[in-house]
Amino acid sequence: MNADNKIIDGKAIADAMKKEIAAEVAAMLDKGIEAPHLAAVIVGEDGASQTYVSSKEKACHSVGMTSSVYRLPEKTSEKELFDLLDFLNKDDEIDGYIVQLPLPKHIDETKVTQAIMPSKDVDGFTPYNIGLMQLGLPCFLPATPFGIVELLKRSGVETEGKHVVVLGRSNIVGTPVSVMLSRKGKGGDATVTLCHSKTKNLAEITRRADIIIVAIGKPLFLKADMVKEGAVVIDVGIHRIADESAEKGYVIQGDVDYDEVYKVASKITPVPGGVGPMTIVSLLYNTLQAAKRKR
Structure with missing residues (x-):
């Protein structure tokens, strides 16, 4: 935790998780087991x-894993991408892989997520893994929602019986984190309200929240008058805003x-330094689990 107890230091919590993962990877290597291998595809x-x-x-x-990156040009066809995914699905050396979003407009993201082998879907985006998550069965949880839940648990934020308001209903963050927080067990048992662009009287709803998770894609959207005194606020958004007075512009x-x-x-x-580092370490965690299942 940051020296300022108000600030939830995602980088520090992610670093602690990395140490745990690195220890498990080192133990695998000591036994003569190959390190987990994560691949990434970017178009x-x-x-x-x-x-x-x-x-x-x-x-x-940093945790002793192997990684490889497949960088494809913007004009890559769907067939070329699917041929690569088929190769990754069949390659026993690859424990898990991700396809970085967004994809160019001529490629159907839904088809792409359906083409990923569920046992290698360390982003937790395939319909199969999403279905398992909905049922509360073992699966690869989506990295950002998993990171958010872990962030709350490890920073001592109680969710049981709390009113959580989630802003944004995307399949990547808002919808899955709503499901995870409402599930039975530690890190869940919350009463969740999922808000979106058609929600009426939004500020009235957010002012009743014990915990607010904002994943709406609009810079500086949540204002102080929308938050009750003492609420916990988790900011998922990240935007690069032009500013000539800033050192980097x-x-x-x-x-x-x-x-x-x-x-x-x-x-x-x-x-930065909140949810972002947790997303990445959650991906490492899922890759480790994929490797352990195979070995």
Whole structure:
């Protein structure tokens, strides 16, 4: 936890999880078992995606895992991509792989997620794994929602009996984290309200929340007057906003008006350094589980 007890330090918590994963990988190597291998597929030149994949690659090496990246040009056809996915599905050396989103518009993301072998779906995006998650059965949980739940648990935020309001109903964050927080057991047992663009009287709903998770894709969307005193606020958004006065020519902002909401929240995640590191370490965790199942 950060020295400021209000701030939930995702980087510190992710680093602790990395140490746990690295110890398990080292134990595998000591027994003569190959290190887990995570592959990533990226199509096109999206800057944020390139940065994210590089971060995943670096994180893999930091815990002793093997990684490989398949970089395909923007004009790659669906058939060419599916041929690669078929190869990755059949390659026994690959324990898990991810296809970095977003994909170019001419490629159907739904078809792509359906083409990934569920036992290698360490992003937890395939319909098979999503179905298992809905039923509360063992599966690869989506990395960002899993990271959020782990962040709450490890920072001492109780969810049992609490009212959690989730802003955003995407299949990547909002919908799965709502399911996970409402499930029976530690890290769940919350009463969850899932809000979206058609929700009426949004501020009235958020003001009743004990925990607010914001994954709406709009910079500085959640304002202080939408948050009750003492609520916990988790910011999933990350935006690069042009700012000529900044050293890099831009600033990083989340979906939460951090400076103002900080004043009323009991705990809050920063951007960067909150949810982002947890997403990456969750991917490493899933890859380790995939490798252990195979071996």
